[in-house]
Amino acid sequence: MRVLVTGGSGYVGSHTVRELAAAGHEVVIYDNLSTGDRRLSEGFEFIEGEIADGARLAPVLDRVDAVMHFAASAYVGESMTDPRKYFRNNVESALKLIDAVLASPVRTFVFSSTCAVYGIPQACPIDEESRKEPINPYGATKLFFEHVLEAYRVTHGLRYVALRYFNAAGAHASGLIGEIHDPETHLIPLALKAALGSAPPLTIFGSDFDTPDGTCIRDYTHVSDLGSAHVLALEHLAEGGASMSVNLGTGRGTSVREIVDVFHALTGIRIPHQYGPRREGDPPCLYANPARANEVLGWVARRNLEDILTSAWGWHQKFESKTA
Ligand SMILES: NC(=O)c1ccc[n+]([C@@H]2O[C@H](COP(=O)([O-])OP(=O)(O)OC[C@H]3O[C@@H](n4cnc5c(N)ncnc54)[C@H](O)[C@@H]3O)[C@@H](O)[C@H]2O)c1
Structure with missing residues (x-):
């Protein structure tokens, strides 16, 4: 399949594109490089752009079969001090992305969600049915977007898997890419x-x-294992599998x-x-x-x-x- 990967120049996205390529899928990376690093997308088609820019996305969406959406603001602490940035990027801009998707033939969507949707759990291990009460704006934006996906499944035939990762960690076996965040908080x-x-x-x-x-x-989970889960989620949807949210942890x-x-x-x-x-x-x-x-x-x-x-x-x- 041909996959548009938003945020593919970031940490988890860049590892996932390598798993996609290894599984025989074609990748187009779409990233505004706000926190990503151009070096992490070397060897892949790269388009610099904003997820809110529907006009820029439209021609790309016309030539792909699926979208994997990693692009987001993803610092829990920053979301407490600058919540507007989080609601703007992870909700407002992400809604524009999904509008562009719905205006295209693409209906297959894999979303980077997070264990932050659960807030403070009543018990561990946490399963998908556990209470979801985020305690920071970051988690709230991700849960909101999961609700968007579910609503658009019902009304627009969108097919999605929302992958709720716990803590991504580790680096690629090639030694060529790994975790870069600026500022580093992990x-x-x-x-x-x-x-x-x-x-x-x-x-x-x-x-x-x-x-x-x-x-x-x-729950520290190797980033390449997260990447392979994205490939499996894509294949699950391609085979007609049901839309759902899925925990990714060890x-x-x-x-x-x-x-x-x-x-x-x-x-x-x-x-x-x-x-x-x-x-x-x-x-x-x-x-x-x-x-x-x-x-x-x-x-x-x-x-x-x-x-x-x-x-x-x-x-x-x-x-x-x-x-x-
Ligand atoms: N790292 C973790 O442990 C972890 C855990 C749970 C969920 N997640 C989620 O996984 C995704 C990737 O996280 P990461 O750690 O790789 O972060 P990251 O900051 O390394 O990657 C995010 C990428 O998205 C790009 N981006 C951000 N806003 C954009 C926009 N408006 N338009 C285009 N590109 C934009 C950035 O430039 C960057 O390349 C995020 O959605 C995050 O919420 C990460």
């Missing part, structure tokens, strides 16, 4: 940068959570302390760190029940925490030495 890159001395010591927010070692538990919770310890065991290097207060609204524990992804898409996360840390470490050493 735990593993911050930890590895601290290990390299290119960032201050890692601050671990909270050591008194009700978890075995007192630090937060999250089903295993990992604490921040465990990341520091496993990294030390793998490399012999200690991540310089200090403990800080809890961040407001940080749930103690978030990990997925990935049963639906397994049953419906035939997906499981194949890579574990060691694979994540090893690939990310390889990438960060190379990337930091280039940018130093």
Whole structure:
């Protein structure tokens, strides 16, 4: 299939386009480079553009079979301080994108959603039917857009899979692409940068959570595994599969302390760190029940925490030495 990938110059999008290409699909990347990096789209057709720009999208949509929509503003903290940016980009601009899609023959749509739609879960693991009460504007925008997709399924025959990822992590096996965010707010890159001395010591927010070692538990999923789930979601829709929202996680919770310890065991290097207060609204524990992804898409996360840390470490050493 030919797939338009919005946000394909970003972290998860750039890894997914490589999974799409490996599965024999053609890719057109569409990105405004607001947080993406042009280098991550090398080797693929690239169009610089805004998702709100229907006129620019129309001719592209005429020559693709499906859309994968990664383009978004995606910093939880920033969404608390600048919610207008989030409602504008993730809702207003995304609605213009979906209008352009509905004006085209394309009806197959894969959406990057997030575990932030659940807010503070009542229990872990979290399945798709768990209560959805986002606690920040970022999660609210993503849940809103899931409602849009469902409504347009009913009225416009849109067919979609919304993939609710937990924490994307790791780097591509080629060593050529990996996680770049500016500013960096994600735990593993911050930890590895601290290990390299290119960032201050890692601050671990909270050591008194009700978890075995007192630090937060999250579900770190290798970004290439997320990419392969997108390919399976596309193929599921192509085969006439039902529209739905699907969790993407390993089903295993990992604490921040465990990341520091496993990294030390793998490399012999200690991540310089200090403990800080809890961040407001940080749930103690978030990990997925990935049963639906397994049953419906035939997906499981194949890579574990060691694979994540090893690939990310390889990438960060190379990337930091280039940018130093
Ligand atoms: N990284 C994670 O752990 C994670 C977890 C859950 C969900 N997600 C979702 O996955 C998607 C990708 O996240 P990421 O971590 O790769 O972020 P990213 O910032 O690396 O990628 C987003 C990409 O979208 C582009 N973009 C943003 N707004 C645009 C617009 N208006 N028009 C065109 N392009 C635009 C950016 O330039 C960037 O290349 C996002 O939708 C995010 O909400 C990410």
